[in-house]
Amino acid sequence: MDSAAAARLATALEQAGIASRPVGVLDLDAFDANAQSLRDRMAPGAEHKPIRVASKSLRVRRAVERALGREGFAGVLAFTAAEALWLARGGVDDVVIGYPTADAESVRSIAEDEQARERIAFMADSPEHLRFLAGCTRDGAPLRVCLELDASFRLNSQRLLARLPGSLAVGALRSPCHTPESLEQLAREALAEPRLHLVGIMAYESQVAGVYDSGRSPRAAVIRAMQKASRREIAERRAEAVARVRALADLEFVNGGGTGSVESTSAEDAVTEVAAGSGLFAPGLFSRYRGFRPQPALHVAFDVVRRPSARVATVLGGGWIASGVPAADRLPAVEWPQGLSYARDEAAGEVQTPLSGEGASRLKLGDAVWFRHAKAGEVCERLNEVVVVSGNAVVDRWPTYRGEGKAFL
Ligand SMILES: Cc1ncc(COP(=O)(O)O)c(C=O)c1O
Known part of the structure; x- marks a missing residue:
């Protein structure tokens, strides 16, 4: 400042x-300029893909609505089931809960509210999640479900490092479904459950989107090299996972990325929308990226x-x-x-x-x-x-x- x-x-x-x-x-002028800059960063040819607003990175309803009012922004990536219900009842018509939930009360409330049920998609990465969600809907009206693919980068799945013992993963520990095969298997289980309606896939490459890459230290150089390899790896793996699931079901969306990866995530054909939130408020950690x-x-x-x-x-x-x-x-x-x-x-x-x-x-x-x-x-x-x-x-x-x-x- x-x-x-x-x-x-x-x-x-x-x-x-x-x-x-x-x-x-x-500063509303800065907020609006940031929204425009997120759009400007979409890859050439990806201009039609919307940005889904990551509400955890705003936590101000009017700010979420302001972003949604702009061209090129659609839908909310919420962080809890209770929040999703509150947003849906408040008028947001497309909410994906970006994280699994164990809040049976909120899931039941969503299941019992026809409008909320149609507006909200739950996140699942395991058969346990699918069983839990299905068990929360009483009258059998299906709940919308999105499956999460792990987007972390496994160093020893790279040829050069294949002999390393154990698994060296970079990125948030999220879904256990790392391979396209495992996501396909989960999709089969979701599709076999009549109380669930499979609508999407999400894969968040936190090691690219959420790790700043500026700096002259050796660590910064390693991060940049890791991110370059990870971008290539996730593009291939995500494409294969999406193709396998699309062969089984019509998907409404494939969500990926975050503020730090708008360019690369939006460039992937398999991805239909990018999530972003932090780039709107632009907190301290987001001043440390080289690309924006x-x-x-x-x-x-x-x-x-x-x-x-x-x-x-x-x-x-x-x-x-x-x-x-x-x-x-x-x-x-x-x-x-x-x-x-x-x-x-x-x-x-x-x-x-x-x-x-x-x-x-x-x-x-x-x-x-x-x-x-x-x-x-x-x-x-x-x-x-x-x-x-x-x-x-x-x-x-x-x-x-x-x-x-x-x-x-
Ligand atoms: C699932 C998911 N998608 C996207 C994001 C990116 O959000 P932001 O743009 O605020 O970094 C996050 C942030 O943690 C996330 O958890």
């Missing part, structure tokens, strides 16, 4: 009489409440750490004033965060320090609303899921 952006947001808040902090501010540069859209300001020394300013709060392997990159980025750093022994604290550096010396009690969360949607579990700014003015205030009383996860 530069001084002009900080001044613009501060003026907008001041003019709207919004003085309490912490305050979350959504989204505009930071969601910012949080905290109050300076004390000055332990001339070069240190302490804000109230700040310790909103992102999920994942605990490491420095999970800390919020201090955006403004520039040149502030965390205290080594405290980092971002539960109720106070001391910040040192050149910029700290000019800060007074009650001044704002602007942060950007490392990930996209999690920060909204800490805020009741986001203040929406366009140009120099506050144009709206949107409740977060939490602000609507909906803490799903």
